[in-house]
Structure formats: C-alpha cells, structure tokens
Amino acid sequence: MASSAGAAGSDHAESIAAQKSTTSGVQQITINGQQRYQEIDGFGASGAWSIDHIGSEWSEKNKNKVADLLFSQDKGIGLSIWRFNIGAGSVDTDQDIISDPWRRAESFKSGEDKPYDWSKQAGQQWFLQAAKKRGVEETVAFVNSPPVWMTKNGHGQPDPSVGSTNLKEDYIDDYAVFLADVLEHFHKQKLGFDYISPINEPTWDWNRAGQEGNRYNIEDIKKVLIALDKELHKRGIDTEVDAIEAVEYLSLLDNDMYATYTGKAGSTYTSGNAGGAFEGKYSEYIKEMLGDPQIAGIIGNKMSAHSYWSDEAKPGDDRLVRLRELVRENLNRYVQDAKFWMSEYCILGDRGPGRDLTMDTALDVAKVIHYDMVTTQASAWQWWLAVSKEDYKDGLVYTDYKNPGDTQSIIESKTLWALGNYSKFVRPGAQRIDLQGANDPNGLMGSAYYHDGDKQLSVVFVNSSDEAKTIHLDVTNLPGGKDVKQFKPYLTSEHADLKKQSTVSVKKDITIPARSLMTLVGKN
Template sequence: MKFSMIDKLFLLNALVARVTATPTSSSLVSVSVNPKVQFQEIDGFGASQAFQRAEDIFGKYGLPAVNQSLVLNLLYDKDIGAGFTILRNGIGSSNTSDSNFMNSIAPTNAGGPDAKPEYVWDHYNSGQFPLAQQAYARGLQTLYADAWSAPGYMKTNDDENNGGYLCGVTNESCASGNWMQAYANYLVQYARFYKESGVDVTHLGFLNEPQFAASYAGMLSNGTQAADFIRVLAKTIKKSGLSLKINCCDGIGWDDQEAMMAGLEAGPDPAINYLDVVTGHGYDSAPTYPLSTNKKTWQSEWADLTGAFTPYTFYENGGPGEGLTWANHIQVALRDAEVSGFLYWIGAENSTTNSGLINLINNEVIPSKRFWAFAQFSKFVRPGARRIAAVSSHANLTVSSFENEDGRIATQLLNQGNSDVEVSVVITGLKSGVRVKPYLTNNKYDLEPLSSVSLGNGGSFKAEVPAWSMVTYLTI
C-alpha cells in the first residue's frame, strides 16, 4: 500500500498556526494514530432529497441552470464539493403530488392483496430519479430507497398518514387481508423501475421512524413486526433476481432503534440474518454507542429542525445548527457508535430553517457551516475506508482517523475549546518525508487548503489548531 501523511501551516485571524516536522514534546498535546488497529468499514456520507426537495434543486422555485449544476457539484463531486456517496430516496405512498407529497407507483387499490397491481412509472419520482442520475454521474455509490409508509390501502388505518400498521404483521389484521407480500412486491417493483431506467437502487428500506404516528406519511412497527416483513421481503428480492440489500428500521432515535433489535434477533429464523444495514436516526437520542448487532449501522437521518437558517456560524455558543456541533455529532457517531454511514436530513432545499445543509433561497446557493463540517469527513474519508485507532491527550481536542483503500490517511482534529492548542501528532508506520495536507474549517474558513509539510522521524509533526476549529490532515 502507498502511505502518505499530513501537516499544516495556516493563518486564522491574527494567529499563525505553524506546522513543522519535529519530535514530540511533553509540553504539547499529543495525538497518536495507529493504522494497524482498524475498526469499521465506511460506506459514506450523504442526505435525502425526499418530499419533493429534489425538485428544489431542479428549479422548482426558479434556481437557474448554472446554480443547479453548482449545488449538484457541491453535494456529489468530491473534487469540487463534499463528494457525498449516499443518497436516501423516499418511496412514495401518495395518490397525489399536492403539497410535498411523493407519488406512489401503485396509487389505487387494484382490488385486494392478491389482485394484479396497476403500477405507474413516470421516470421522475418527485425529482428523485433525475437527481439519482446526476448524483451517480458525479460519483454516488449508494442509493438507499426507503418507504416512509406503505400505501394507505395496505394499512390498518387505511391512510398513508397518522401511523397505522401494515396489514398482516403480528397482532395487526385487516378485513382486506394480509398485505405483506403485496407490499414486498411493491418495493421490489420500485427498484425494478429504476434498474430498467438505468439507475441502480442498492439498498431498500420499508420503514421510517416507526415509533411515531406522524401527521405525514409513516407506519408504526415494533421489532417483531418489522421482522415479519423482512422475511417476506428477503424472499421476494431473491426471487426477483435484483441485487438489493435490505435496511431497517430508521428508528426516530438511536435508543428507539436499539429497542427494536431484540425483535429482529428473535425466533428460529432471525430477521437480522437477512439485513445488510441497521439504520437509526438521531432525533430522540444521539448515536453515542454501538447498536447490539454485528451488522453495519448507519445514522440515516438527523437535522436541526428548530432554528432559522444560520449559514455562517461554525461556532458561537454550541447551538444545534452550528457547524462545530455537527462536526462533533459525526465524529462521535463514527468513533463511539461505530457507524459506517452518516446522513443529514436534507442536502439542499429552498427553506428558511436549518433542515438542509445548503439553502437555495432567492435562487442562490448558500452552503452552511454544517455542510462544510460534513465535507471535512466525506471529501477525505471515502467508501471502503477503515476507521483506525486515534487518541488525543487533551479533552477539548478530539480526534478520529481513517485509512482509505488507496492507503491515504485522513485524520480529523476538532478543537472544541476557546484557546488554540499546540499538538504533536505521530502516525505509526509512516516514514519521514511523507507529505501531509491540512484543510481548515471555522467561522472564517470553509475547507481551506493550507501548506503541506513533510513528516519528521517516526511519522511525527507539530501543529497549532485554532480555538473552535476543525482541521483534517490528509496524506498526499
């Protein structure tokens, strides 16, 4: 493998952060990185454009073509922007496109669960199909198609909204019959429509926040009920001949997803055996510990849904929409919860809130500091990378590190304190002369490339990380 390492020389406000390849000193904060100690594989980072948010990108509110290309490049091009590699689509359940509803591919009940469905495919999918095409053209690797709800006629409440259960799961029956197989067919047909149109769905899901009876599309489920359906879906996928991985269950919080694990693990034919990725959200409880599974896990949706859009604040007071807040959320989820993927709610939208990473108000493209915090990871930690051992001696200077498949090592130092920190970094196994490149994000800079330097003996270098800042060091 080819190895390289990273260091920096940079300027922030009135301060000069010097990077020199010198031996460590006991007066410095020490950071040690060991590529020989490896943990989870990384699938990537991303967001959703569900509920017609994809149409925002394509000019629903007047965004000109040049800015449409700009936002697509910012989201998915790793050289120009963040290089997101996961897109989470919403599989629609509505028979209308009013408001921000997502159209169903089977909007009407054909007469019962055993009747031949009347599928409809418009090659548009609320803007999500052309978005997937554009994202794949820029380097997307994973398309996670997830249904918030089954169509209403398949549910106990006969409504895509306001909760309700899938007819036929444990303890939930309907006069119309058992709809589990029909729902599995419906989901697989969605993926087949994409495949036949030249776009691969890689992962398939069937629930969103099943603990919450939302006023919008959603469906309730516990772990046992989810397991009932997973077994049906797995057999249906196998019979279809499509190459699809199954995700479940997008619990509204990490604790909620953990509570579903027992049901997924239970029985003589545990549903967990058919799953590829266990997914949970961060709203009710953050991903701060590993879920009880040996499957990959993703934090598949989380956002600041409380605040007005604050694009230019990396740190002010630790608010829920600040860039440093999200840099910390991502780092903790990767390091402590051992997630393989981390997704924000919306990538780009026309909005006055923090629910998106990029705002498209007034036909402008305005990336937030949250977006740049994501980019500090997604641009340099590519699919297939492995998290590696990384330890800091200073409580306010947190660290994570990853070895990419091409041998390049990306190390993130996050200074969560109000004073600059002098640090000595040692990366075990790297030789002197290897060059490293730093990238800085804080209130003043957005992924600012700084001067690269050569490592000293033992793979060491010294740097100064400014207060309330994040620096990624990449071997080059």
C-alpha cells in the first residue's frame, strides 16, 4: 500500500447498494440517546523513538505526508490525542544496553549541573507542532525513565541491584522539578501539554531492557505523584497528572476480583516481572490509586492502563469481555463512573511478530477498541507507535527507512484506517450512548456516540465475520427533539480506506460488508 492511497481510498471500494447480505434476515439495532455513558476525550498514538528520526532526518514533504495521515481530518484519520515521550538520555549512556538506536532517546538535560538543551528531541518537537497545526486537541507528555543522572545505576533502565526502583530516593523532588521545567518550557512555546504521565508500566522489572523503562512499587509511585502534584501547584501549572499506565488489565484488579476472574480462591496477581522479585507491592492498582483519597485527587479520579494481552476470548480466559467487565466493576467500587483511559496498545505475544498491513490485524484491533469503549467504558483510546520500522504489529504507519540516505518510504496499514473509523468521527466531547443489537465478537459489533456541540451522531460498526450484515436502525431520544434523517457512511475494508459511500436514509436497511468497519455519521 503506497502512501498516495489517501483518505479517499480505492476506486474499487464496495458500494453499499451492491453488497447483499448472506445472512438470513435483517439485524435490528436500537440506539437510545437518553441513555448516556462516558464522555470521550479522544483517540491517539505515540510519537516515541521513531518519530525523532523521521522528524529530524526526513524531507519536509514526507514529514508532512506522515503528519497528514495521522492528524488531518481531511487527508488522514484525525487523531485527537498525541503522545510525546520525554526521554531519559539513553542515547548517551546506553548504547551497549539498547542496541537499536531507534529505541534510545535524548534528554533535555544531560546532567545535574548541565543547562537545559531545548534543541534535543527535535523530531518529536516537529511532529508536536504539526499535530497542533492540524487541530489535535489533547497532548500527553509521558516518561519511561527519569533522566539517567537521577537513576541509581546511571542508565535509562534498572538492573537487579537497584531494588524496587531505579530512581534515587533523594531525587524524587528533582524529578518533579525536571518535569515541571519541561512543561513550563513547552507552555511558553505555545505547545503546552494537557497531561503529564510520569510513570510507565511500573509492574515490569525492566532490567537491562532494550528500551528506557523503570519499575516502581506502590510506595515509590505515590512518592512521585505527591512530589509532582506539589511542584505543579507551587508553579500554578494546570497540566493534569495521568497515571499510572499499568502494563495490563489483570494488574489493576483487587485480589478478590482477580480470584473471581481466575476462578481460583485466594489467587493474586503475580504476572508482572517485578511482582515478588523486589520489595513492595506491584499490583491492585485501582485500589491503591483510587482507593487512596489523596492519590485519587492528584490523578483526577482517573485510571490509566494499557490493554496488552487482552485480545483473546477463550473458555476459562475471556480477556476480551469478562476481564473488561471486572475492570469496570472494580473501578466503580471506589469511584462510581470513574474515568478510564486505555493509554497504550499494540498486538504482543505470539501474534505480535510479522508486519501485517491487512484487514486481519485491523479487525483484531477494532475488536479491542470496541470492547474497550463499550465494556471498560474508556474515555480515551491510544495506540502505541504511530510509525514503526519493525517487522511487528506495532505501527499505524510503517517505513523501511533505517538510516539517512535510505528511501523515505511511507507504508499505510489497514489498522491506521480502522482506528480512523473512530478517531475521525468520534471527537472529544462526544458521549457514548446506548446501542443494542450488535455486540458479537465473532460477528457484528457496534457503538454509538453523540456530540452535543456538533449535533452529530456517529455510529461505528465492526463486522469481523465473513458475511455481510444487513441492519435496520431505530434511533430515539436524541437531544433537541430532532431526528437524524440520513447517514453518510464511511467504509474501511480490503479495498477502501475510510471511503465515503452514498448517503442513505435512516429508514432504509444498511449493509455492512464482510470483514469491514463502517461509520455512519448523521446530524440532527
């Protein structure tokens, strides 16, 4: 798939009229605007690592092509959240540990007595500016490891000798100051961040990892969050703290919830590499964060976690649906209707290796998005790498470029456009509303969203089956007392990338082609 495919998609895109359902009947879908759920903050992706090389080494023309694919609502998928990685400085200290230069990161401050160098991470800064220019509403600054000069071993990842965390005990306040300095600088550049995420996947041990990372037990986490909150309030910085970016949903659960999920009385979560190996606790994050009034206040009663390894639905281990039900139940145990962010995902495990540009991976990812939105009730959903050079299922856009002088290839995946069925049409401020009749992980899945300001109803359908599905919509109780009379459908399939289809009356049956995503957009 060449980079010139664009949002218009292929001329071979399926026509709704031409598709005929092979099912035995019409599937009835009911949408009730009176029943509302979570408000949407947005859909995003990360600019970690690869974006620094692309943004600093590529031509303006090709950088803009990538930026358009990611951020533009006209030419691309219109992401509304962009994640900026604040590096630890591993580029200077960890060449022997992080063998791939595309996984090292610069730091804005290379030593305790060194001045800030705001020219660092130039590639990410270019894309941050490009995101803002194209109307991206929310930006997140996230950290994998504190600066190397604040760590016990002088590296951007721990080793077994450093204990529960690699951050020096007497540098916790310095870490908060560093983060506040970065936030203030970008605010002055009119590139201010809406969220700061100081901790990433604290359950993982990260020992001599091939990237920057750091573990923190519960006590370590709370010390960092309290210090950061104090520094932000001291300076009057209103950036919200996003935490804790837990590595997987299982680590969030209270022990009794975990035992319920496993079906084994008394069982507790120990899957994280740090769990049981180092001093302190590395689990029960909902309880420890939202159940602590001080910490819950710091993080705004919002829990942030990654949904890695949560894409399987099999007997005895239903991570796709049952696990998400328990996460939502667990959140509500401490804060009713607590806000939840799914802040990072790509396909890992046995299915991770092997770059796949097809609808196979796109539909797998769309299924995860659907259940994160409907069952976990996520307010934000964020992919891992926006651009990848790897032979792995971790990118939205891929490139075979590795070194200056290589062809600056831009390779689109169907996963990019599948995410676009949500990100382009479900904008910040929309609310998910009730949809009944399409919640089959092996067939048709659907979710509906209404934006009061835009008076727009967006309905996203995912058909993972090999048969077209014909539906009839019954839409009631939309705000303002006015009905949606017609929909503009947008299709992503083997031959279409968010391809606009012929306008269709809400009273008519609509066919969702096999192995496709379709978003219906209507105004009232």
